[in-house]
Amino acid sequence: MSVRTRFAPSPTGYLHIGGVRTALYSWLHARQQGGRFILRIEDTDVERSTPEATVAILEGMAWLGLDWDEGPFYQMRRMDRYREVLAQMLAAGTAYHCYCSREEVEAMREDQRQRGEKPRYDGRCRQRTTAPEGVAPVIRFRSPDDGETVVEDLIHGTVRFQNSEMDDLIIARSDGTPTYNFCVVVDDWDMGITHVIRGDDHLNNTPRQMQILQALGARVPVYAHVPMILGPDKQKLSKRHGAVSVLEYREQGFLPDALLNFLVRLGWSHGDQEIFTREEMVEFFRIDAVNKAASAFNAEKLLWINAQHMQRLTPEGLAQHLLPYLAAVGVTESLLVAGPELSAVVALLQERSKTLVEMAAAAAMFYVAPVAGEPKDVEKHLRGQGALLVILAQALDVLPNWEAAAIHSVIQELAVTHADGKMGKVAQPLRVAVAGRAVSPPIDATLALLGKEETLARLRRAGRWA
Ligand SMILES: Nc1ncnc2c1ncn2[C@@H]1O[C@H](COP(=O)(O)OP(=O)(O)OP(=O)(O)O)[C@@H](O)[C@H]1O
Structure with missing residues (x-):
């Protein structure tokens, strides 16, 4: 059976690097296994979801080259399908209408607390045969009363949940709208997802989702709950506090492959290799080798990895x-x-x-000549050096070959004749004159690229700053 993974963000804000790393792991697993990667937009939180956030998510994924094979699917466009499955479950008796008011459920919980029990819905509407007038019911899933639900997680290993700890989950509200866990279940089922790779903030949802899948007679996918990326406050990095959009990294000049390389290494390793091309990531990545611990963001390492990618x-x-x-x-x-x-x-x-x-x-x-030199560099290196610039221009003008080695010799000779042999005393004024500041790549190579005409023009102009 071919592998099908998905990334399912909610468009309630931009895509941040926590979400991106989870998307990356899911994408890598699909690519690694020759499977398919599906993008699903979980937009049922209408209060918080916006079209702009959806656009930003798609743009972020596209910039990173995390291409999807199917979708994007939007949950809001699948409401009819959810209603159909709800009806199916009601008919099969795996779900039922619950008419209990909020107050009634609260009173039930209060009683349980008083008795020292864990507060949970006691399933009293399971047996109800008549519908009270004028009450719009919710729909609850009839969850198993005893036994346990076991998640064989690829990252966390075996995680056991006691069924007695889980009450009958509301799967549709009284206005008929399906709830989060239910939509996810129907989608994963319909989309044939074989591997649910998502953040471990969802681990507690998993037994519920498994139970509903089982009740539907659907195949339960393999789960891999990947660890969280934490913010500087050691809390889950979240759009609600402080995380920046992934597109911000594009603004700051990071290469998409470098950002992905940085993210893949936060929580996964392959020997002591640090730098991975996209192809190497696909080849070497193993979802079950992802570690369990959350990791914090390290801006310096990202910069280093970016520099490495730029060099390669x-x-x-x-x-x-x-x-x-x-x-x-x-x-x-x-x-x-x-x-x-x-x-x-x-x-x-x-x-x-x-x-x-x-x-x-x-x-x-x-490409653009500096209009003025950096004041402090001019002050330090150029002030009073007008004569030197003129001599430099003359010596460079007569060079038969405009190349770095010849330019280097000119600087060296002038250092001997005019600056007690100190190269810097010639090179720095020259640098400020052509580049406008005292920092540039090797000056001989810089001038060689800039060309003779442009160099001489800049030297003449800089004479006025001196
Ligand atoms: N800090 C994080 N580290 C790793 N994965 C994350 C992080 N935040 C979200 N994810 C994962 O990214 C996927 C998409 O998440 P979603 O868009 O629903 O974000 P969210 O959990 O609502 O985020 P937020 O808390 O920022 O609103 C989910 O699988 C989620 O587990």
């Missing part, structure tokens, strides 16, 4: 990822065409940028 891409490939970030700092198509080859610029910056935002900021100087 080809300059051409990385350049493609960089384009939108360049556009955001004003490097337009036409500036790109007029300036040096982008992949060459990327190759120069690849070892020194941790994010695409950082790289775009560093690459911009190759």
Whole structure:
């Protein structure tokens, strides 16, 4: 039987990395097993669900390349189907109408508490044969009274629940709308889900869902409850407190594969390998090797993994990822065409940028001349160096070959003749003059890429800042 997994977010806010890691594990298991991955939007909480959140979830999944084979399915569009199954269960006697008022149930619970028992609905409407006038009933699932429900979880192992601890769950409210656990059951059944991979915040729902599936004669899927990602407050990372949208990581210049690599490693390992390509993740991932413990987010490690991924891409490939970030700092198509080859610029910056935002900021100087130097850098390195800039321009102008090695020699010679042999005394003013600031990739390679004409023009202009 082929594997079918699903990711089932509720569109009550954006997609955060806790949800994404759960989605990733579910996606990886499907891809690993040659199965199918299904996306289901659990939008029955109409008060809190919004179309914008749905769009953000789909956009986040698409950006990360967590592609789905079926769906998205929307629960709100499946109401007729839920009603059909409710009717089926009522007819079969596996569910029944309950007319107890809220007050009655509360009084029942109070009595139980007084007697020192665990408060639970006592099933008194199970045997009812007449319907009281004017009361809209809820529908309850007739759950087994004794025995136990055992979850053989791929991550948590065997988890036992005493049936006597679980009362008859409300599966439809008095207005007829089905409740969360019931919709999930019908969906998992209809969608042929073989592996329910979800956060372990759902583990307590599982025995109930299993019981309903059994009552329907449906096959019970395999469960894998993955641990939570915790926020800085050590609580479950949640859109309700503090978690940021996954799209925020795109804004900050992270590569989707790097973010997935970071997330896959939070709670799963393969020997001591840290960096995984997407293909390697699919090949090596095993759902039953995910560990049980929750893990906290580590921003520094994410940065490190991102830098590693940036270094491993080809300059051409990385350049493609960089384009939108360049556009955001004003490097337009036409500036790109007029300036040096982008992949060459990327190759120069690849070892020194941790994010695409950082790289775009560093690459911009190759396409847009600085209008003014950083005041503190100008003060420190350029003030009073007008004559040196003129000599530099003359020496560079007569170079027969415009390449890094030749440029390097010019700087070296001028350091000997004009700066007591100190390269920095020549290189730093030169850097501030062409880049506007005292930080840039190796200056000889930078100038080689920038081109002779542009370099000389910038030196002339910077003479005015000196
Ligand atoms: N912090 C987290 N770590 C790991 N998985 C999570 C986390 N938060 C949610 N999930 C999982 O992501 C999936 C989709 O969750 P859903 O969109 O319903 O979020 P939620 O639980 O409502 O989140 P929130 O508490 O942020 O509102 C579920 O399988 C859920 O268990």
